[in-house]
Amino acid sequence: MKARHFVLFTLLSLATNTFAQQCFTPKDGANKYFVASLDALVENYGKYGWIDFYICSPAFDTTFALTVEKEQLICKKIVSAKWSRIKKMPKYKTARWVLPISIDEYRVLDDLLENATITANYFSYFVGIDGVTYYLGSSGRLVSSWCPKEGTLPYRTVKALDTVCLAVTSNDTALLQKQLAVCRGLAIEFRLHYPLSYFYPSLSYHYDYSRSKKETKVFSVVLSCNYGLLKVKQFVDTDTNVSYRDFRFDAGALGDSMAVWRRELFLSEQENRISIFLSDTSGMRCRVDSNREVTMMLPKQRLNREILFAASHLPTGDYELSPSGRWIPIPEDRYRWWPSPINIFFS
Numbered sequence: 001m002k003a004r005h006f007v008l009f010t011l012l013s014l015a016t017n018t019f020a021q022q023c024f025t026p027k028d029g030a031n032k033y034f035v036a037s038l039d040a041l042v043e044n045y046g047k048y049g050w051i052d053f054y055i056c057s058p059a060f061d062t063t064f065a066l067t068v069e070k071e072q073l074i075c076k077k078i079v080s081a082k083w084s085r086i087k088k089m090p091k092y093k094t095a096r097w098v099l100p101i102s103i104d105e106y107r108v109l110d111d112l113l114e115n116a117t118i119t120a121n122y123f124s125y126f127v128g129i130d131g132v133t134y135y136l137g138s139s140g141r142l143v144s145s146w147c148p149k150e151g152t153l154p155y156r157t158v159k160a161l162d163t164v165c166l167a168v169t170s171n172d173t174a175l176l177q178k179q180l181a182v183c184r185g186l187a188i189e190f191r192l193h194y195p196l197s198y199f200y201p202s203l204s205y206h207y208d209y210s211r212s213k214k215e216t217k218v219f220s221v222v223l224s225c226n227y228g229l230l231k232v233k234q235f236v237d238t239d240t241n242v243s244y245r246d247f248r249f250d251a252g253a254l255g256d257s258m259a260v261w262r263r264e265l266f267l268s269e270q271e272n273r274i275s276i277f278l279s280d281t282s283g284m285r286c287r288v289d290s291n292r293e294v295t296m297m298l299p300k301q302r303l304n305r306e307i308l309f310a311a312s313h314l315p316t317g318d319y320e321l322s323p324s325g326r327w328i329p330i331p332e333d334r335y336r337w338w339p340s341p342i343n344i345f346f347s
Helices: 002-020 032-041 101-119 153-171 175-193 252-267 305-312 341-346
Strands: 052-058 064-068 072-083 090-098 132-137 141-146 202-208 217-223 228-236 275-276 284-288 294-298 317-321 326-327
Touching: 032 052, 032 064, 032 072, 032 090, 052 101, 052 153, 064 101, 064 153, 072 153, 090 153, 101 132, 101 141, 101 153, 101 175, 132 153, 153 175, 217 252, 228 252, 252 305, 275 305, 294 305, 305 326
Parallel strands: 228 275, 275 294
Antiparallel strands: 052 064, 052 132, 064 072, 072 090, 132 141, 202 217, 217 228, 284 294, 284 317, 317 326
C-alpha cells in the first residue's frame, strides 16, 4: 500500500511539474521598490497602469526591460542606482534604445503578452533567491517566472523576448522579424491553455424602444461571450404590463455551444466580431462589412456551428441562407432593414 501511494505521489508530482512549466505565475502585491524599478524602466505608464512590457531581472547583474508600444519598441537598462537616505528609495539611471515598428508587428507582441499573462496560474512550486526572475505585463496583469526550465513555454518565451531586446539595442530589423515569427507561434501555444470558463457567455437584459409604430415594449436578451466578440441577441415584443424582471430566457444548450464555438474561433485566430440576431424571419441573411465584422439574422433553431463558421470565412458582402444551409451572395438592397452591429454590441 505504501509503495502504491509513493508511485501515485510521484506521478502527481511529475504531472504538476510538467503542467506548471507551461505557464507563468501571477505576481501579487508588488512592493514600492519593484514599482520604483517599473517607473524607471517601463515608459508607457498611463491611467490604467503599465500596458505591455517584459523585464529580465538577474540577481547579480543589470536589469533591463522592453516596453511595447504601437509605434515603437523601447529597451531600457539600469546602469546605476543611487539610494536616498531620506526617502530610502533608489534613484535609477538608465540607458535607452528605440526601434520603430508597424501596427502589425506591435500586435504580434501584444498578443503574446496578453495570452501569457491571462493563462498564468499558481501551480508552480519553484522558489529561490539567486537566479533570474522574468516579468511580463499586459493590461494591468503582472506575471513572473523564476529560472524557467529549459524547453518549456515560459523559457522559450523569455528567450524570444530577450532576443527582441537585442534586436532593439542593435537596431537589427532582420533579427526582429525572425523573432516576431517565433513570438507568433508562442502566442498560439498559450491560447491552448485558456480555460473554457473564459469563453462562457454572460446573460443580460436590455430595454429597446419599439422598432415599429405600434405601441409595444421590446426587450432584448443578449448572450455575450469573451468581451463581446461573439454576441447573440433576441428581440421579444411584450405588452406594457411586463417588465424585464418578469421576462425569462433559458440559455440552455445555446450558452454551452457559444463557449465551445467561441473557443474554436479563438484557437483558429478568428478575432472579428460576430453579431447574431435571433428572429423569426423568412429571410435568413448575413452581412460581412469592410472591417470583417459579421452580422447574421436567422431563427434560433437554424443557428448551428456549420452556419456560424461558414459565415466567419465569407468575404465582404451580403448573403442569404439557402434551404440547404449555404450562404449565397445577394444584392445589397435585397432587404430594407439590416441589424446594425453597433446596436447589438453597445445597447
